[in-house]
Amino acid sequence: MAHGSSGDSIKISFEDLRALLKRIFLKAGAAQTVADILADNCAACERDGCHSHGIFRMPGYVTNLETGWVDGRAVPTAQEVGPSFLRIDARNGFAQPSFEAFRPQIGQIIEATGVAVVAINNSHHFSALWPELEPFAQVGFVGISVVTGGCVVVPPGGRKRVLGTNPIAFATPVGGSDPLIFDFATSNMSHGDLTIAAGAGRKVPYGTGVDRHGRLSDDPVVINDGGGILPFGGHKGAALSLMVEVLASALTGGKFAAEVDFTGYPEANAPKTGQLLIFIDPRRGGNVGFSNRVRDLLEMLRHAGQERFPSQQRYQRRAAAMKDGIPIRAADFENLEALAIGGSPAR
Amino acid sequence: MAHGSSGDSIKISFEDLRALLKRIFLKAGAAQTVADILADNCAACERDGCHSHGIFRMPGYVTNLETGWVDGRAVPTAQEVGPSFLRIDARNGFAQPSFEAFRPQIGQIIEATGVAVVAINNSHHFSALWPELEPFAQVGFVGISVVTGGCVVVPPGGRKRVLGTNPIAFATPVGGSDPLIFDFATSNMSHGDLTIAAGAGRKVPYGTGVDRHGRLSDDPVVINDGGGILPFGGHKGAALSLMVEVLASALTGGKFAAEVDFTGYPEANAPKTGQLLIFIDPRRGGNVGFSNRVRDLLEMLRHAGQERFPSQQRYQRRAAAMKDGIPIRAADFENLEALAIGGSPAR
Numbered sequence: 001m002a003h004g005s006s007g008d009s010i011k012i013s014f015e016d017l018r019a020l021l022k023r024i025f026l027k028a029g030a031a032q033t034v035a036d037i038l039a040d041n042c043a044a045c046e047r048d049g050c051h052s053h054g055i056f057r058m059p060g061y062v063t064n065l066e067t068g069w070v071d072g073r074a075v076p077t078a079q080e081v082g083p084s085f086l087r088i089d090a091r092n093g094f095a096q097p098s099f100e101a102f103r104p105q106i107g108q109i110i111e112a113t114g115v116a117v118v119a120i121n122n123s124h125h126f127s128a129l130w131p132e133l134e135p136f137a138q139v140g141f142v143g144i145s146v147v148t149g150g151c152v153v154v155p156p157g158g159r160k161r162v163l164g165t166n167p168i169a170f171a172t173p174v175g176g177s178d179p180l181i182f183d184f185a186t187s188n189m190s191h192g193d194l195t196i197a198a199g200a201g202r203k204v205p206y207g208t209g210v211d212r213h214g215r216l217s218d219d220p221v222v223i224n225d226g227g228g229i230l231p232f233g234g235h236k237g238a239a240l241s242l243m244v245e246v247l248a249s250a251l252t253g254g255k256f257a258a259e260v261d262f263t264g265y266p267e268a269n270a271p272k273t274g275q276l277l278i279f280i281d282p283r284r285g286g287n288v289g290f291s292n293r294v295r296d297l298l299e300m301l302r303h304a305g306q307e308r309f310p311s312q313q314r315y316q317r318r319a320a321a322m323k324d325g326i327p328i329r330a331a332d333f334e335n336l337e338a339l340a341i342g343g344s345p346a347r
Numbered sequence: 348m349a350h351g352s353s354g355d356s357i358k359i360s361f362e363d364l365r366a367l368l369k370r371i372f373l374k375a376g377a378a379q380t381v382a383d384i385l386a387d388n389c390a391a392c393e394r395d396g397c398h399s400h401g402i403f404r405m406p407g408y409v410t411n412l413e414t415g416w417v418d419g420r421a422v423p424t425a426q427e428v429g430p431s432f433l434r435i436d437a438r439n440g441f442a443q444p445s446f447e448a449f450r451p452q453i454g455q456i457i458e459a460t461g462v463a464v465v466a467i468n469n470s471h472h473f474s475a476l477w478p479e480l481e482p483f484a485q486v487g488f489v490g491i492s493v494v495t496g497g498c499v500v501v502p503p504g505g506r507k508r509v510l511g512t513n514p515i516a517f518a519t520p521v522g523g524s525d526p527l528i529f530d531f532a533t534s535n536m537s538h539g540d541l542t543i544a545a546g547a548g549r550k551v552p553y554g555t556g557v558d559r560h561g562r563l564s565d566d567p568v569v570i571n572d573g574g575g576i577l578p579f580g581g582h583k584g585a586a587l588s589l590m591v592e593v594l595a596s597a598l599t600g601g602k603f604a605a606e607v608d609f610t611g612y613p614e615a616n617a618p619k620t621g622q623l624l625i626f627i628d629p630r631r632g633g634n635v636g637f638s639n640r641v642r643d644l645l646e647m648l649r650h651a652g653q654e655r656f657p658s659q660q661r662y663q664r665r666a667a668a669m670k671d672g673i674p675i676r677a678a679d680f681e682n683l684e685a686l687a688i689g690g691s692p693a694r
Contacts, residue, residue: 081632082461084431114429115464117627142598158652170590172597182586214652233580239529239657242644243517250519250640251489251629258647278625280464282598285428293597297589300605305505305561310586 010333011325017055018043023340024058028065030072034097041096041131047326049317052192053128055332060269061126062339069268070094070124078102084115087252090123095147095275098123099132106279110141114284118277121254124270125149129169130183130311132277137171137179140291141279145169148248148273151257152194153187154228156238159214161228164257164271165191166244173282175292182310186241187229194220194229247276357680358672364402365390370687371405375412377419381444388443388478394673396664399539400475402679407616408473409686416615417441417471425449431462434599437470442494442622445470446479453626457488461631465624468601471617472496476516477530477658479624484518484526487638488626492516492530495595495620498604499541500534501575503585506561508575511604511618512538513591520629522639529657533588534576541567541576594623 012020018039025035038061046054064070074093078101081087086106090098098120099106109116125147133143149164167190169183185191188208197204198220206218212226223229231237249256254274262268282290298309321327359367365386372382385408393401411417421440425448428434433453437445445467446453456463472494480490496511514537516530532538535555544551545567553565559573570576578584596603601621609615629637645656668674 079632082431082459084429085461085627085631087632112429114432115462117462119632142593155648155651155653157654158648160651162647162651162653168587170586170593172590172593180589182583182590184583184586186583232583235655235657236529236531236533236579236584238653239517239531240515242527242648242657243519243529245644246489246517246519246641250637250644251627251634253632253634256640256644256647280432280598284432285426285434285466285600287598287600290597293603294593297592297597297603300509300603301502301505301589304502304507304509306502306509306585307504308582310582310589 008330009327010330011327012333013325014043014047014322017046017326017328020336020340021055021058024062024336025065025072027340027342028062028072030065033100034072034074034093037097037100038094041127043326044131045128046328047318047321048314050128050314052190052196053126055328055336056192056196057126058336058339063267064124064126064270067265067268069262069265070270070272074098076101078105080105080109084109084113085117086119088118088120088123090120092122092272093124094270095120095123095125096127096132099275099277103135107136110136110279110281114281116277116279118279119252119274120276121252121274122272123254123275124272125275126270128183129167130171130181130314133169133171133181134179136279137173137181140173140283141281142173143169143171143280144278145275146244146248147275148245148254148257148271149185150191150269150271151260152191152224152229153241153257154210154214154230156231156235159210162258163187163231163241163245164273165229166241166248166257168240168244172294173291174298175295177295178311178315180294180298180309180311184232186231186237186244188232189229191229194224198224248274252276355677356674357677358674359680360672361390361394361669364393364673364675367683367687368402368405371409371683372412372419374687374689375409375419377412380447381419381421381441384444384447385441388474390673391478392475393675394665394668395661397475397661399537399543400473402675402683403539403543404473405683405686410614411471411473411617414612414615416609416612417617417619421445423448425452427452427456431456431460432464433466435465435467435470437467439469439619440471441617442467442470442472443474443479446622446624450482454483457483457626457628461628463624463626465626466599466621467623468599468621469619470601470622471619472622473617475530476514477518477528477661480516480518480528481526483626484520484528487520487630488628489520490516490518491625492622493591493595494622495592495601495604495618496532497538497616497618498607499538499576500588500604501557501561501577503578503582506557509605510534510578510588510592511620512576513588513595513604515587515591519641520638521645522642524642525658525662527641527645527656527658531579533578533584533591535579536576538576541571545571595621599623
């Protein structure tokens with residue numbers, strides 16, 4: 001299955017990684033379609049270098065499924081509450097399979113009306129947001145996605161975690177090129193990256209979060225232990241985090257980050273909250289030049305000296321991984337193989 | 348007209364200020380309805396303490412109208428391009444009168460479908476965004492508004508202004524209380540506030556913007572003179588600024604900030620770009636408890652120690668101003684009176 005190795009690291013093809021991850025999801029009790037969708041999603045994150053949402057997440061997926069905290073066999077339901085407005089109940093499953101189940105219908109809604117608002121509740125989102133948006137941007141639609149994340153964020157001036165990491169993603173077609181997609185936590189750092197830093201013994205920038213007494217800290221262990229992460233960008237980021245919670249939880253009818261009750265599931269960590277997506281067909285009404293206009297804007301920014309753009313690095317890593325395989329550590333690969341046969345990963 | 352004075356400052360009622368501003372707009376050539384709407388908007392900003400969008404803007408309004416850069420008698424047109432999607436052509440007028448002209452239709456669209464996307468182009472927006480959202484939030488709808496602003500923002504790592512100040516506003520009903528509305532520039536500072544700081548001889552925080560050579564600066568005069576403001580919050584704020592320009596300019600069919608050509612209008616400064624608004628009825632589909640859910644979220648944040656919330660201070664200032672009058676400097680009042688009879692304001 002591994003294509004080649006160099007020292008502690010091996011390379012694996014996207015297809016092989018996806019197949020391995022699918023075996024793990026099936027072993028953890030997920031239905032075939034759920035396992036397909038989550039394996040594709042997680043392998044794509046690893047392929048694109050989004051390590052905080054790649055194979056790093058697999059032990060968590062397994063725990064959330066095996067304990068029954070998340071229903072890997074949930075059958076989502078949907079209701080068109082308006083010509084451009086679809087409500088989905090994920091029935092305690094992961095958000096992605098519930099979205100995928102109604103993706104053709106969502107596409108039809110956008111084609112028919114130029115707009116789709118998709119409100120998902122009773123859902124767990126444990127990954128990046130760009131994978132849901134990318135296929136829509138590839139066929140010409142802009143998309144916005146917000147999710148209420150795990151309750152790890154302390155409001156500015158506060159002493160207690162209330163908000164989720166509450167990511168915002170946006171995707172737009174770009175004439176003659178891959179879509180431009182950004183996808184970031186409204187916290188100073190994603191909880192995944194914080195946990196990776198804690199595991200690696202690395203400090204984080206001072207002020208990333210606070211300790212349990214509300215004092216600013218640069219220690220991810222201390223921030224994770226009774227403290228919390230702060231929103232990015234001061235009061236503006238805090239306002240955006242609040243907006244995400246209003247849209248992805250209150251508007252969908254889902255739970256707020258602070259309301260998720262893990263009683264009886266001490267090892268589970270996937271937040272059962274909600275997700276809101278908004279799609280618009282920018283060409284609707286005769287605006288046919290849209291994607292080339294976006295290309296022109298990016299050209300102006302490049303010309304002004306901007307060198308890095310959202311999602312650029314992901315596409316570069318993807319191209320390299322599709323050519324040469326996805327680099328993963330040999331120890332991580334062994335842990336995945338152990339998960340696939342139902343064993344515990346080595347610590 | 349002034350209700351009372353104390354030293355250099357007087358107090359004027361909202362109604363009297365609105366009437367005075369209307370006279371100025373009429374004198375500058377605006378149609379009756381346009382003058383009504385802009386006077387109400389500008390007086391409301393002053394009343395609520397949004398000084399960068401209050402009477403400070405009046406000389407600019409007059410210049411933009413009198414030079415013909417903005418058409419104060421424009422008759423906007425609209426087209427329903429989908430059941431939840433309205434495109435408005437402001438025909439080179441200010442955005443607010445074009446929005447106001449179709450406000451009943453927008454309300455009907457939300458009532459009928461639960462969603463309204465409103466794309467305005469050929470429009471000038473010279474004020475805060477919350478005034479358009481507030482009436483919708485008061486009747487139960489959430490709203491998002493983005494506008495491409497004046498070209499004063501340098502992208503991160505860049506040397507040249509490309510982006511507008513590109514504000515984002517969000518409004519949500521709150522059970523038993525005024526709507527919560529935030530409204531902020533995705534630049535480190537609004538251009539209005541930067542100009543006020545420059546006029547007052549105040550420094551701004553280091554890194555608010557760059558000088559003409561791309562070096563970080565704390566001098567608003569230097570930033571305004573060939574340099575530019577940076578986006579807030581590093582690469583995340585820069586990504587949001589880019590999103591605003593895609594939504595409010597490319598998607599609406601309007602101009603980007605960097606494309607607005609003031610040739611022949613050297614004194615004009617209202618950006619002729621576009622605006623996108625998205626309204627959603629959160630109760631659609633049976634989610635009747637929405638506004639009380641938002642109230643609960645705010646309660647949790649208060650309990651965690653958050654003391655300030657978006658729009659809170661505006662409502663406090665509004666209440667005080669409605670009771671005691673709006674405090675303005677006597678010199679500013681005299682300048683407004685001069686504008687109303689067509690004279691130049693004292694310098």
